[in-house]
Amino acid sequence: xxxxxxxGDGNPSRNLHPSKPLMAANFLRCLSRIQQTATNxxxxxxxxxxxxxAYASMAYSAGHRRAWSWAxxxxxRCRRVRxxxxxxxxxIARPQVVIEIDRAEVLRKLVPGGTGMxxxxxxxxxxxxxRCLATQVRLMQTVTDSISS
Amino acid sequence: MQxxxxxxxxxxxxxxxxxxxxWQQQGEEQSDYQPYDADYCxxxxxxxxxxxxxxxxxxxxxxxxxxxxxxxxxxxxxxAWPDIASGMHCPVVGAxxxxxxxSVNASSSSSSSxxxxxxxxxxxxxxxxxxxxxxxxxxxxxxxxxxxxTPEAEQPTSKENDKAPKSDYIHVRARRGQATDSHSxxxxxxxxxxxxxxxxxQDLVPGCSKITGKAGMLDEIINYVQSLQRQVEFLSMKLAxxxxxxxxxxxxxxxxxxxxxxxxPGSISMIGMSSELLDQAYLQLxxxxxxxFMDSPALLLRPDVNPPxxxxxxxxxxxxxxxxxxxxxxxxxxxxxxEFQLGRGTALPFQSLQGNLLPNNPKMEM
Numbered sequence: 276x277x278x279x280x281x282x283g284d285g286n287p288s289r290n291l292h293p294s295k296p297l298m299a300a301n302f303l304r305c306l307s308r309i310q311q312t313a314t315n316x317x318x319x320x321x322x323x324x325x326x327x328x329a330y331a332s333m334a335y336s337a338g339h340r341r342a343w344s345w346a347x348x349x350x351x352r353c354r355r356v357r358x359x360x361x362x363x364x365x366x367i368a369r370p371q372v373v374i375e376i377d378r379a380e381v382l383r384k385l386v387p388g389g390t391g392m393x394x395x396x397x398x399x400x401x402x403x404x405x406r407c408l409a410t411q412v413r414l415m416q417t418v419t420d421s422i423s424s
Numbered sequence: 425m426q427x428x429x430x431x432x433x434x435x436x437x438x439x440x441x442x443x444x445x446x447w448q449q450q451g452e453e454q455s456d457y458q459p460y461d462a463d464y465c466x467x468x469x470x471x472x473x474x475x476x477x478x479x480x481x482x483x484x485x486x487x488x489x490x491x492x493x494x495x496x497x498x499x500x501x502x503x504a505w506p507d508i509a510s511g512m513h514c515p516v517v518g519a520x521x522x523x524x525x526x527s528v529n530a531s532s533s534s535s536s537s538x539x540x541x542x543x544x545x546x547x548x549x550x551x552x553x554x555x556x557x558x559x560x561x562x563x564x565x566x567x568x569x570x571x572x573x574t575p576e577a578e579q580p581t582s583k584e585n586d587k588a589p590k591s592d593y594i595h596v597r598a599r600r601g602q603a604t605d606s607h608s609x610x611x612x613x614x615x616x617x618x619x620x621x622x623x624x625x626q627d628l629v630p631g632c633s634k635i636t637g638k639a640g641m642l643d644e645i646i647n648y649v650q651s652l653q654r655q656v657e658f659l660s661m662k663l664a665x666x667x668x669x670x671x672x673x674x675x676x677x678x679x680x681x682x683x684x685x686x687x688x689p690g691s692i693s694m695i696g697m698s699s700e701l702l703d704q705a706y707l708q709l710x711x712x713x714x715x716x717f718m719d720s721p722a723l724l725l726r727p728d729v730n731p732p733x734x735x736x737x738x739x740x741x742x743x744x745x746x747x748x749x750x751x752x753x754x755x756x757x758x759x760x761x762x763e764f765q766l767g768r769g770t771a772l773p774f775q776s777l778q779g780n781l782l783p784n785n786p787k788m789e790m
Contacts, residue, residue, distance in 0.1 A: 306663070322657075322664035329656055378642040385649045395614060398621035401645060405628050408652040415659040422666050 295410050301332035302414060327351060333411045343404045346388025
């Protein structure tokens with residue numbers, strides 16, 4: 276869990292995820308596939324696909340050791356099937372107003388797979404998730420920049 | 425699972441304690457496995473009351489995630505209780521020990537079983553008000569048993585492992601004046617862990633160094649995660665919008681399996697750009713730690729490579745394929761589903777492809 280110092284570049288590279296090359300290859304591959312198969316579809320659906328590809332490649336390169344990647348992959352896999360809309364429970368009006376925000380709960384919702392773990396593990400997963408996300412964002416930024424330039 | 429034996433003589437107690445003390449001083453940071461030593465646990469007690477408490481606690485649970493053999497030990501202790509009570513030589517032992525070891529043991533079986541669940545450590549944290557000073561590193565000071573700052577000060581609290589290697593125990597040293605019951609110790613260990621992770625997160629999230637306090641930090645972390653996710657959304661939309669322009673064979677970029685032998689004229693620049701893209705992507709990656717990509721950057725960056733696209737295609741493609749090949753492909757296929765139709769490429773078609781590409785290149789470059 277120690278931050279890996281990948282190269283001598285200083286701070287930005289310190290947070291690089293070690294599997295960034297893998298991530299890059301995965302993502303670019305997916306991009307090409309999407310490009311090929313969905314030339315006629317709308318921007319919206321294509322962007323959704325790209326986003327899903329981004330998360331999938333990120334989760335895949337992170338490996339199965341991480342709870343968040345595992346949960347993310349499972350979620351994505353299930354989404355291939357028709358997404359089932361669960362019936363919403365009727366909201367019961369609570370008498371008292373909850374003033375205090377449970378930040379741990381919010382974090383759990385954000386990080387995939389966060390609901391089933393204790394606080395300590397949640398923090399660990401969050402750290403790894405942040406690292407991967409940052410790497411993915413940087414990767415996508417590079418791709419867009421080079422494409423659009 | 426060792427059951428309690430009858431307590432030994434005093435001399436043996438001291439002898440036994442010394443090496444353990446030394447060990448404890450050395451290897452505090454690691455959670456080592458220790459042979460379960462019920463005797464040691466017993467012998468470092470002072471009066472019988474504390475012995476009683478210790479007996480129950482020694483059999484108890486561990487704060488850890490692996491709660492392997494805790495249940496067994498508890499039963500063992502409760503069975504052996506009558507034997508122990510009769511033959512205790514407490515005072516000599518008590519004088520010798522400043523309790524060197526601390527362990528996590530539940531104070532009662534019921535609470536121990538409750539503690540074993542990892543969820544409940546959180547709840548017990550709210551309940552534990554018994555801590556005195558709340559320092560982060562609790563691994564240095566010995567605890568004075570003579571003065572007895574707290575009534576439970578004499579409790580031995582050594583986390584000991586029994587023979588099974590599966591459960592690992594964390595050895596913690598209690599500070600002076602702090603409660604040594606198992607709950608608070610477990611809490612302390614947990615709090616240390618959490619603070620470690622918070623520090624790591626603080627390094628990770630930019631702009632968090634000034635913020636102190638858990639709530640503010642958590643807020644920042646949440647904001648950062650949300651902003652990163654939003655960025656991914658935004659960039660994917662941007663990519664989707666930009667994509668139509670490059671109507672190439674990015675597949676050729678990947679040493680593609682579906683590559684057309686008839687290269688479109690417009691695709692020349694695209695291919696060049698795509699290899700450039702890959703160059704840039706790789707250059708930005710810092711050190712390429714992954715083995716399989718070690719040679720490809722070298723190939724990519726070589727200026728004298730004649731058809732740079734072709735070489736990069738095949739090299740990258742072959743690299744990609746060599747890695748974990750079929751497993752990777754099928755896994756990815758499962759993940760991406762429709763969008764991701766992987767060719768069943770092995771190295772073989774690439775060689776033929778290379779053969780195809782090279783003669784084509786003069787045509788392309790014309």
